[in-house]
Amino acid sequence: MNDQGAGRLSETWRGLGYLLGSLCTAALAVLALPVLAVPAAARAWASWHRRHADRLLRSARSGAVRVGPWRVLGWLCVCIVTSVAFGLVVVLCAGNAVTTAVTVPLWWALPAGTPAGGFAAGVPLTGWGTALTLGTAQAVAFAALTYWLVPPLARLHARTCVAMLSPSTAERLAQRVETLTGTRAEAMNAHGAELRRIERDLHDGTQARLVALVMRLGVARELLEDDPRLVSGLLAEAHENAEEAMAELRAVIRTIHPPILADRGLAGALTALAARSAIDTTLDLEDPEDPEDPEDPDGLAAHGAAPAAVEAVAYYTIAEALTNAAKHSRATRSTVRVARDGDRLAIEVTDDGVGGADETLGTGIAGIRHRVLALDGTVRLHSPAGGPTTITVSLPCGS
Known part of the structure; x- marks a missing residue:
């Protein structure tokens, strides 16, 4: 099986688990409607579903739900209907494929002339040849339906969940x-x-x-x-x-204010920071809109110098991220990418450490987040167990 086929099969298994889990939770939601009428309980229930939808879609969102109670209630009604409908389709397809594959060897015990089930309904069994042919055809047909139908259904369900639980423009x-x-x-x-x-x-x-x-x-x-x-x-x-x-x-x-920023600018300061880092650090400074400007080889000045406060936060973020990688993640290599994209300064720091970073444990990530958010920037942390850890920061540079 090639990589594409293996990926599709993995997608099918993940979709099966997601849709069957949604069917079960829909049944629980119907039974627990009085509890889910409480806004806090409904929001927690919606956040759990949002996390699972994000995981299926491989989204980097947090899964937290921050919409009004009426939006959550509307999602709950739609979720119950779609979960039951899609879940029953999965049970029909996958269940028939598995059941047929398991029971075909037992069809010999049926009296001659008994009509077979499924796609072969109304066709009398006359012997082993008929049983094996019809049973195999039915199992293959249902397996093919499952293979091709489950992934898009799962993605449709997850996207519906994410769309209904995402804040509107006014809420954002x-x-x-x-x-x-x-x-x-x-x-x-x-x-x-x-x-x-x-x-x-x-x-x-x-x-x-x-x-x-x-x-x-x-x-x-x-x-x-x-x-x-x-x-x-x-x-x-x-x-x-x-x-x-x-x-x-x-x-x-x-x-x-780090004096090196005033003396050498952000590019020079980051070059010095990478050179004295405790781990091997690769620094990539680029400007996507003007990557080959001979007058600006570092690519950070094509749109003018960033405000001093932005440069200070960028320097602090990268310094803290490299310190964390050396002290806490047991990393040996790290990569720092900095780019100007219009009126934003994008920063990405990746290390090959053990992962599992948690900003609640006082590893300095909370300090990074507070500094960045104070400038109306954004911070994303992706640090699964086993690594790698990636901190992505976007800072506004406009006037």
């Missing part, structure tokens, strides 16, 4: 506003905490050293003519304090 806008409101509040809180940390670092560190420096210079000025040797020691201490203050000041500035 409301959800976007809600998300932005939450992330902006988180960003403001984080910004306030960051300002307090910077103020504390400057007050307790740099400012204290500068005060000591001023005091030593003042004493040295007073003793310049009376005790040159003491003045020399005070100047040496002042010089040491000045160097320490500068080092602390640079450290504080580095936490505000």
Whole structure:
């Protein structure tokens, strides 16, 4: 069997499981209608079905349902009808194929002249030849129907489920506003905490050293003519304090905005980041709309420089993703792709680690999500057990 046939057979098995499971859940839904009348229960039931539909369609959606209760109720009615109809078709086709294949060897026990079932109805059995011919033809016919009919039926059912449980334009806008409101509040809180940390670092560190420096210079000025040797020691201490203050000041500035972004731009900063990564990292910087611009070999400046905040979030996202790959996923290789597509900056970081990343466990992915959402960007995490892990980020670059 070639790859196409094997893929079709796998699709048929998956469709069979999906449609038979939908038939069973439809029967349960009819029995549990009083419970499903509760909005929270109906939403949980719909989310479960949405996840299974997404899995069948190999969709990267989360499966969460965020539509109004009336939409969920409408979906429930349609789901029960379509699940029963499609499920009975599957039972008819696959059930007859299996039943015929199993019972053909028993047809010899039927009295001569007994009409066979299925497609051979009304045709009398006159012997083994008739039984085997009719039984084989019936099994093959039903198996062929199952092979060709089940995958499109399963996809139609899943797409109907996804379409009815997907938010409308108005609902998407409301959800976007809600998300932005939450992330902006988180960003403001984080910004306030960051300002307090910077103020504390400057007050307790740099400012204290500068005060000591001023005091030593003042004493040295007073003793310049009376005790040159003491003045020399005070100047040496002042010089040491000045160097320490500068080092602390640079450290504080580095936490505000990576200096390398200002010095070398995003492309240069990412090149340096990939070079010093703990794992082997391949960096792919491209611009799909102008990939061969000799004046812009890195492809990130064809549409103008991205805003500083976007570049900082992009740099932080890639740095955090590479750190996670090295520390948590036991990866040995990673690939970073960055591209400008119109007014969006697309980022994809993939590693060959063990997968199973969970942002609720404090692996830094939640921090990436908060920073990206605060800029009205999107984050997708795909990390099945066994790997690979892929983090996809899209950031707006328009004015």
